[in-house]
Amino acid sequence: MAELVYRPVIGLALTMFKALDLKIDLKGSENIPRSGGAVLVSNHISYLDFIFNGLAARPQKRLVRFMAKESVFRNKISGPLMRGMKHIPVDRKQGEAAYDHALDSLRSGEIIGVFPEATISQSFTLKSFKSGAARLAQEAGVPLIPMAVWGTQRIWTKGQPRNFKRNHFPVTIRVGETMEAPRDEYAGAITRRLRERVGEVLELAQRAYPGRAKGPEDSWWLPAHLGGTAPTAAEARTA
Template sequence: MAELVYRPVIGAALTMFKALDLKIDTQGSQHIPRQGGAVIVSNHISYLDFIFTGLAALPQKRLVRFMAKDAVFRHKVSGPLMRAMKHIPVDRAQGEHAYEHALSALRAGEIVGVFPEATISQSFTLKSFKSGAARLAQEAGVPLIPMALWGTQRIWTKGRPRNFRRSHIPVTIRVGEPVEAPADQFAGAITRRLRGRVQELLEAAQRAYPVRPKDAGDTWWVPAHLGGTAPTPEELKAAERGDGIQ
């Protein structure tokens, strides 16, 4: 079936990235299957993560159907595009509908993209993973493809202004070998194994990243444990409780 909207959107994104002269370094795309269903699982540090995750699948000539909160589908601009690209709306009050939609897509041989942290990590470290991705892979009989992104937070992330005027920002993408999801294993155990693999890929992406905070002139986008000034997970939890960041 022709993708009358998805491919032009990809073309527009690639044109924008070329204009910004983004330095995109992708390794491991060969781990994404050329045929058949799979669940891509990535960390979540930017509003643009779905675009870069999708770009990693292009060398394999695959399009990714992302699960995204339903508010995006209600927006007057993004809504029609998301529906035309056959992405999957997630209403947290009725999550079973999104689950069945994603399951049907996987069984039809599609690739589904999931951000199991559910929300953007403002500490830029991995949050806990929901088990939905593992359960989908188990029920559909497809592999999980771990992925890690780094640098996307410098373009547009939660709590920061968009940075579309600054060019030459590097983005590092690492795709790992498939993680199997046997039906006879607990989804929680698979999820822990998957999160560990994404963590390894994230650390690899951070090591490979060509810019250090002192070179960039700022440190807000670097986790505290790496010497940056991003809030720690503990500080963010305290702020959510109303305790404030100390």
């Protein structure tokens, strides 16, 4: 079926990134399968993460269908685009329908994008992971793809103003090797292993990141363990 919305949106996003002069560093896209279903799993630090996650699959000529909160689909601007790109709305009170939709898509050979933290991490460190990604991979018999983005929080994140100025921000994207989700293994154990793998890939992205804080007033986007002033995970939970 022709992608009448998704591919033009990708083109628009690339044009916007060029206008902002973003310095995108992508490595590991060869770890994304060229065919067949898979669950793409990423950290979540920005409202724009799904766009950069999707770009990671572009060299393999794959499109990613992301699971996103249902309210995004009700927005008069984003809603038609999300539906046109065949992303999957998630009603957190009734998640069964979204799970079944994602499972059907995986079995039909799609890549499904999941943010297992369920919400943006304001500490920019990994929160605990929900087990849905592991359970989907187990039930569909497809691999998990751990990946990470870094630098996207400087453009648009929770609790900070959007910054769509031409700041030449670097954005680092790393895709790790696929991991299996055996059906006979406890989903919680797979989820713990998956979180460790995403954490390792995130650390690689952070180490490769060329941007530095310009001073104390510009260190809000760096987590405390990297010398920044972002709230710790404990502080973020109580904010």
